[in-house]
Amino acid sequence: MMAGAVICLLALLPAAAGAASGAIEVSTTAIRRQILSEKAVRGVHLSAWGSGSRKLRRELIARIEESVINAVVVAIKEVDGKVYIPGVEKAHKYGAYAPAIAKPEEMMEDFKRAGLYTVARVVVFKDKVLPLARNDLAVRTPSGGAWRANNGATWLDPYNKEVWTYTLDVAERAAKLGFDEVQFDYIRYPTEGKTSLCRYARPHNAGNAIANLEEFLVYARGRLKPYKVKISVDVFGLTTTAKDDMGIGQDIKTMARNVDYVYPMMYPSHYYPGEYNLKHPNSQPYKVIDRGLKDALKRLGPDYAKLRPYLQDFNMGWQYGPHEVRAQLIAARLNMLDSWVLWNSSNRYNWAALTPQAYRAFVDPGYSMK
Numbered sequence: 001m002m003a004g005a006v007i008c009l010l011a012l013l014p015a016a017a018g019a020a021s022g023a024i025e026v027s028t029t030a031i032r033r034q035i036l037s038e039k040a041v042r043g044v045h046l047s048a049w050g051s052g053s054r055k056l057r058r059e060l061i062a063r064i065e066e067s068v069i070n071a072v073v074v075a076i077k078e079v080d081g082k083v084y085i086p087g088v089e090k091a092h093k094y095g096a097y098a099p100a101i102a103k104p105e106e107m108m109e110d111f112k113r114a115g116l117y118t119v120a121r122v123v124v125f126k127d128k129v130l131p132l133a134r135n136d137l138a139v140r141t142p143s144g145g146a147w148r149a150n151n152g153a154t155w156l157d158p159y160n161k162e163v164w165t166y167t168l169d170v171a172e173r174a175a176k177l178g179f180d181e182v183q184f185d186y187i188r189y190p191t192e193g194k195t196s197l198c199r200y201a202r203p204h205n206a207g208n209a210i211a212n213l214e215e216f217l218v219y220a221r222g223r224l225k226p227y228k229v230k231i232s233v234d235v236f237g238l239t240t241t242a243k244d245d246m247g248i249g250q251d252i253k254t255m256a257r258n259v260d261y262v263y264p265m266m267y268p269s270h271y272y273p274g275e276y277n278l279k280h281p282n283s284q285p286y287k288v289i290d291r292g293l294k295d296a297l298k299r300l301g302p303d304y305a306k307l308r309p310y311l312q313d314f315n316m317g318w319q320y321g322p323h324e325v326r327a328q329l330i331a332a333r334l335n336m337l338d339s340w341v342l343w344n345s346s347n348r349y350n351w352a353a354l355t356p357q358a359y360r361a362f363v364d365p366g367y368s369m370k
Contacts, residue, residue, distance in 0.1 A: 027301060032336050034305040040338035041117055041308060043071035048084035050347045051075070052101035054110075060347060061114045067354040068367065071117035073183060073341055076101075077170050079153070081129030087173050090166050094133040108178050119181040119232070119341075120174035124167050124216075125156045126186040137163050139190060140199045149193040158189060158249070159201040159212055168223045175227035182224060183263065185234040187213060187255075188248040195247075209249035217258040230260040234310065237266035238275070240296035252296070256303040263341065266292050266309045268328075269316035282318040289331035297335070304336075313342040313349050322353035329353075329363045338364070 044064070050056045051074045064072075077083045083091035084100040091097045101107055111118050131138030131146045131154035138146040139155040146154045156163045171182045189209055190198055202208060220231060236242075239252040256262050268288040271281035276291040278284050289309065297304045311328040312320055325342065332340050342349055352358065360367045 028297075028336075031297075031302060031305050034302070035336055035338065038339075039070075039117075041071045041341075042068050042339065043073055043117070043119065043308075043341035044069055044313075044347070044349055045073040045121070045310075045341060045343045045345075046075070046347055047345065048075045048078065048082075048098075048100035051107055052084065052099075052103075054103075054106070056347075057107060057110055061110060061116075063349075063351055064116070065114060067351055068356055068359045069354060070115070071119065071341070072111060073119040073121050074101075074107075074179075076120045076174050077122045077167075079123050079126045079128075079186060081123075081127035081131075083170055085170075085173060085177070088169050090169060094130055096129040104177050112178070117181070118179045119183050120171070120177075120179040121183045121185055121234075122167065122171050122174065123185045124187045125158050125163070125189070126153060127156045128154055130163075130166065131156055136160075137166075141197050142199060147190065147193070147198050149190060151192065153192075155190045157201050158209075158216070159204075164216055164219055168220055171220065172223060172227070175224055175229040179229060181230035181232055181261070182220075183232045183234060183261075184217075184220070187216070187233050188236075188250050191248060206245050206247075206249075210245050210251045210254055213249045214254050214258055217255065221258070232261035232263060232308075233259050234263045234265055237264050237270060237292060237309075240264050240266070240292045240299065241276075253299060253303070256300055256306055259306070261306050261308050262303075263308050263310050264292070264296070265343070266328075267312040267314075267316075267343065269312060269314075269318065280318075282316070285312065285320075285324045286327040286331045289328045290335060293332065293335035293337065307337055308339040308341060309337065310341050310343050313344045314346075320350070322350045322358070325350045325353040326358070326362045329359075333363055 076085055081096055082098040083096045084098055085104045135146060137156055137160055139157050141147050148154055174182055233255050235250045235252055236246060239246060239250050245251045266289055268285045269282045271288055273279055275281050278287060281288050296307060309332060313325050314320060
């Protein structure tokens with residue numbers, strides 16, 4: 001019954017969307033056609049230490065080979081400011097290098113041998129190393145010290161072009177290693193603290209914030225063009241619904257125009273009670289993803305085809321097992337999206353939900369190993 005429902009609802013989606021307007025029907029059909037023109041990316045995020053350890057990496061690849069997963073997102077630069085691959089001069093100079101992936105060429109060889117699409121995740125502006133080594137590159141307070149969030153975290157100034165250069169040094173190194181895609185995370189402005197005390201290199205307001213991040217993406221595209229690598233961004237999950245930049249510069253429409261793919265981080269645990277009229281969003285994974293993606297389609301139009309949502313495969317206030325994971329995958333597929341990435345910071349995924357048999361039974365009856 002579940003498989004049949006998936007087929008019927010998916011088949012009806014373009015017609016239903018177009019019932020109110022012929023123009024919408026044509027648009028939705030074109031979006032679906034664009035989505036189908038690319039190979040679906042079904043990924044898992046892997047920590048640097050899990051990816052860099054030959055033993056752990058090969059154990060993970062063995063799991064992946066028995067599943068529907070065909071892509072890995074590898075943490076290359078994290079929120080602590082650490083850069084996990086060697087060869088970035090400034091990372092070594094300022095003490096940011098950590099040898100989690102000491103032999104990146106060996107890692108890439110293993111992933112490519114397994115036929116995996118590879119994504120390098122690079123955290124951009126949240127950083128606990130460089131702002132302390134180079135105060136002139138930090139988001140600062142009125143007195144000139146490094147601004148800190150409530151948890152003590154420091155940030156690099158998104159308006160500072162030297163910060164851009166440093167970030168792209170890391171991204172370029174990943175591109176040279178052969179990653180298929182560079183994914184920028186924390187491409188936003190600080191939150192979780194007295195942000196009224198933040199001081200930047202340029203006047204800061206919503207318009208400047210959005211324009212500045214767009215300019216960064218244009219710069220990134222230019223730097224990485226010689227490597228023919230795809231470019232993507234991670235954004236807050238609620239950007240699919242919000243009508244503004246959420247106070248962090250993330251206008252999803254503007255960002256989508258300037259990248260190949262957009263990854264809204266749609267973890268149900270991260271939505272406040274009452275969002276989408278759900279008392280406990282964390283307990284309603286299908287509804288959170290379904291409602292968020294429906295809003296995204298309205299907001300993005302043709303660029304909706306660029307979405308690859310991050311989905312939750314971890315426990316935070318609610319136990320997430322195969323049922324909860326499948327609920328999100330079904331919601332994505334019923335909203336035309338076959339590409340997604342699961343997140344678990346410890347690389348502990350619900351593999352039972354990801355076997356070809358389970359995927360065919362619950363998510364995509366037409367799935368076959370391709």
